[in-house]
Amino acid sequence: MSDTDLSAAIARIGRAARAASHEMARASTAAKDEALRALARRLRAAGAPLAAANARDIAAAEAAGLAAPMVDRLRLGEKVIATVAEGCEQIAAMPDPVGEISDVKRRPSGISVGRMRVPLGVFGMIYESRPNVTIEAASLAIKSGNACILRGGSEAIHSNLALWRLVQDALFDAGLPPEAVQLIETTDRAAVGHLIASPEAVDVIIPRGGKGLIERIAREARVPVIKHLDGNCHVYVDAQVNLALALKVTDNAKTQKYSPCNAAESLLVHRAVAPRFLPEIGAVFAAKGVEMRCDADSRALLAGVPGAQLVDATEADWATEYLAPVISIKLVDSLDQAIAHINRHGSHHTDAILTEHHPSAMRFLREVDSASVMVNASTRFADGFEYGLGAEIGISTDKLHARGPVGLEGLTSLKWVVLGQGEVRT
Amino acid sequence: MSDTDLSAAIARIGRAARAASHEMARASTAAKDEALRALARRLRAAGAPLAAANARDIAAAEAAGLAAPMVDRLRLGEKVIATVAEGCEQIAAMPDPVGEISDVKRRPSGISVGRMRVPLGVFGMIYESRPNVTIEAASLAIKSGNACILRGGSEAIHSNLALWRLVQDALFDAGLPPEAVQLIETTDRAAVGHLIASPEAVDVIIPRGGKGLIERIAREARVPVIKHLDGNCHVYVDAQVNLALALKVTDNAKTQKYSPCNAAESLLVHRAVAPRFLPEIGAVFAAKGVEMRCDADSRALLAGVPGAQLVDATEADWATEYLAPVISIKLVDSLDQAIAHINRHGSHHTDAILTEHHPSAMRFLREVDSASVMVNASTRFADGFEYGLGAEIGISTDKLHARGPVGLEGLTSLKWVVLGQGEVRT
Secondary structure, X not given: OOHHHHHHHHHHHHHHHHHHHHHHHOOOHHHHXXXXXXXXXXXXXXXXHHHHHHHHHHHHHHHOOOOHHHHHHHOOOHHHHHHHHHHHHHHHHOOOOOOOEEEEEEOOOOOEEEEEEEEOOEEEEEEOOOOHHHHHHHHHHHHOOOEEEEEOOHHHHHHHHHHHHHHHHHHHHOOOOHHHEEEOOXXXXXXXXXXXXXXXXXXXXXXXXXXXXXXHHHHHOOOOEOOOOOOOEEEEEOOOOXXXXXXXXXXXXXXXXXXXXXXXXXXXXXXXXHHHHHHHHHHHHHHHOOEEEEOHHHHHHHOOOOOOOEEEOOHHHHHOOOOOOEEEEEEEOOHXXXXXXXXXXXXXXXXXXXXXXXXXXXXXXXXXXXXXXXXXXXXXXXXXXXXXOOOOOEEEOOOOOOOEEEOOHHHEEEEEEEEEEEEOOO | OOHHHHHHHHHHHHHHHHHHHHHHHOOOHHHHHHHHHHHHHHHHOOHHHHHHHHHHHHHHHHHOOOOHHHHHHHOOOHHHHHHHHHHHHHHHHOOOOOOOEEEEEEOOOOOEEEEEEEEOOEEEEEEOOOOHHHHHHHHHHHHOOOEEEEEOOHHHHHHHHHHHHHXXXXXXXXXXXXXXXXXXXXXXXXXHHHHOOOOOOOOEEEEEOOHHHHHHHHHXXXXXXXXXXXXXXXXXXXXXXXXXXXXXXXXXXXXXXXXXXXXXXXXXXXOOOHHHHHHHHHHHHHHOOOEEEEOHHHHHHHOOOOOOOEEEOOHHHHHOOOOOOEEEEEEEOOHHHHHHHHHHHOOOOEEEEEOOOHHHHHHHHHHOOOOEEEEEEOHHHOOOOOOOOOOOOEEEOOOOOOOEEEOOHHHEEXXXXXXXXXXXXX
């Protein structure tokens, strides 16, 4: 497609989504929930056509020599379908965020001023590989009263097209405009460039994928972007701590799963407790094959741990998201030093303090500048489902609008409502 | 200054602001309020040195042949000083937004999840002419626990420098870091380019000034921008309406002041009520010298009004912010048509419906996609002070983060707090 044709195609998709977004904004809760339940039914009944589309993507990926884990991420097996269908039903069962009016206060002028939660309008979702994101994004769009424009990875294009048709049918079933969920059918990379430069088409872009993709989109976008960059999460073990709790939580934060963004990547330990705590956690890490990148002081305390893989940490380690069985470890002299280290080297994603000292807990909560701050809990809890959001469209490392897990609320905004009886300004 | 030197200067200012922002984030409410009261005292006692600095700017502006209203906007007379000093005391008397914890809920896992209001960090404020903005921005920064970097207009540089010294002294008086409020001392235009491309220095940019300035900043910024573009505000007079109320509110929305962004620029009238309403409001506008740019149907109804200045509206009129004694007028057949017109031609700033019909009021509130939506009240109420925000740093026409008047809350964000007792993810 020529660049002009591509630009026209994106503009056409944008106009259709924008028009549908007005209908979605005023759609009844009943219609939106019916669309979600219809989508769940249609997913479960999709059978052969969906499987065939998915098989095409998998065959192409295998022919292109994609690594096995990458191919696996494309697979829409029975279990994946069951999970996304259940997700649609869960979202249907949640309260509708749209239309909620809060904080109405009477002002001296006589007017009442409050806020109403409303959809953002149209969001653009740019994602890689996993085709189930197509359904997750569409279902959150439907419930939040938004339209959306989806752009999945080219390796999943046939699966995404098949899933998209189910979404459009489900919208139609419920009397809602099928145009509310758009999918960019061309796999031409330049389409993304047009989309992120079209404020008339999209109100916000949500990229999900590698850091390179997100940085490029943030750099080139002419519309707001809800970004998810690194998850360089810290666990800080304070001086006054329950050692058994610290051991259990630190272990979980690092080793329960290595690949999620909310897994711990760095362990800070107060000097006062380090001689007792470090050899114990070191033994746990050694047993699980977790490599420890240590400052000199922590290395000295870990030297006696049988089987420990100890490496001298470099400055770069403090800022690294490993997403692997590797953790950086450093002793600190004080809570102040821990907070300063996290604010300097962290990625403002999720950080936890393990402590029994109330003032330390409160200062950590207040002063660590991260989307999620935790006391005596595993960083692995930073997740839309665990937080009660029902589902998440992404995890934001931005400070404005939405921080941390972004659910239905993050896809809405608050406008001001003023209720008067003919008041005028004097 | 060479571009390299300028870049280094902005980086230095940014580092100082960033360091101070951490101290401001943990500053006590008492210290912040004391700084604000000290600033009020210092403003009232500023006397000759401030007057001399201001006189230099005014002399330079007059020598440069600036128009009289532009020169007037530079003037720091006794009344302006009294107003900004009082503003500081009002902000001191407001509740501290920082540290507030809300919505804490117990989750099935055992953790409690809530949200804490925290400062954004460092905001950059880019503004033109009026030097009092220096104090307004500094006082909102202090109370919200942020640091800020100010960049005023070159025509007010001496006044701004003098005011800035008072701010720094007031911060020092209260034991807070004077570096928390930075002012870019060079009037080199390229400094703005460096500032808005420095995410490490500023978390958000708030431009205040002409549309050209704001569009340029939004286009070139590499950090988030809280934008205030047009205020093309509508009054829609519904079919079922109290005519006396409609007359009073429409008059006030258009004529109480012509220059503010919340003044009405367009009047939509339901066809059923137009024959009774239009001649009456037309007579008011005629008496006040307000030019009416009409569609054919409204022009026909206004033709008999003595002294009415009637002009045929062009398509461009529906999207124009006049900021002058001019209003566009159009008849509509239905509420739907009114809402569609506003969403298409408006600027998503402030729009009002005048009606006695409850379903119309509710649909207007819900479906008009603007930062402020009003029922039976003048659009002129869209203002931080009238909404109870105490003061406003600007009015946002964005959808994300902050919509409409932005006060202390818009300078903060909500982070997630998780309170556990050793819970782990399973």
